[in-house]
Amino acid sequence: MTRKKNLRNLLIIGLVLCSLGGLTIHFIVNDSGRLQFFYVPLISGLISIFIIPLLFMTRKTVHYGYVINGMTVIIGTVTMIHSSIAHFPVPFEVSNLIFKTLFADICILAVKFFIGKALFDLEMFGADPKSEYKVKWYRYPNTGWWGVHLVTISIVYTIGHLLWRSL
Numbered sequence: 001m002t003r004k005k006n007l008r009n010l011l012i013i014g015l016v017l018c019s020l021g022g023l024t025i026h027f028i029v030n031d032s033g034r035l036q037f038f039y040v041p042l043i044s045g046l047i048s049i050f051i052i053p054l055l056f057m058t059r060k061t062v063h064y065g066y067v068i069n070g071m072t073v074i075i076g077t078v079t080m081i082h083s084s085i086a087h088f089p090v091p092f093e094v095s096n097l098i099f100k101t102l103f104a105d106i107c108i109l110a111v112k113f114f115i116g117k118a119l120f121d122l123e124m125f126g127a128d129p130k131s132e133y134k135v136k137w138y139r140y141p142n143t144g145w146w147g148v149h150l151v152t153i154s155i156v157y158t159i160g161h162l163l164w165r166s167l
Contacts, residue, residue, distance in 0.1 A: 019048035044072045069116035
């Protein structure tokens, strides 16, 4: 086994464990009988544990794995921020924002995203430390591209939430 394959396998194991840990935390913290949006994290978690790692295993499907992984992270981030705002801790203090919101869960999702980014970069660009990274920050597959999608999906989600609430 080459170093690249070994590194890829370790990253895939990390991706699976991160996803499994996040899904487990979701089940521990939330009562599935009371949640309106229980199925979204369940389906995203199962996709993250079983399908996304398989997509990262071959060069032909690594783009699909990268995009699906990033979108599950965005969906989870947006919905957890919404939940944190809906159940905002009082009084407003930095310690409450960190310890009484879903900040830690969002950090786990960020780790999942960056593991997927590392897998993608390893497969597409290799692991040569001397190669330069010359691409525009806002173009696919860079993190700026994901930032644009995070902002756009957040805006659409917020508009949808406000319109749904007004009905």
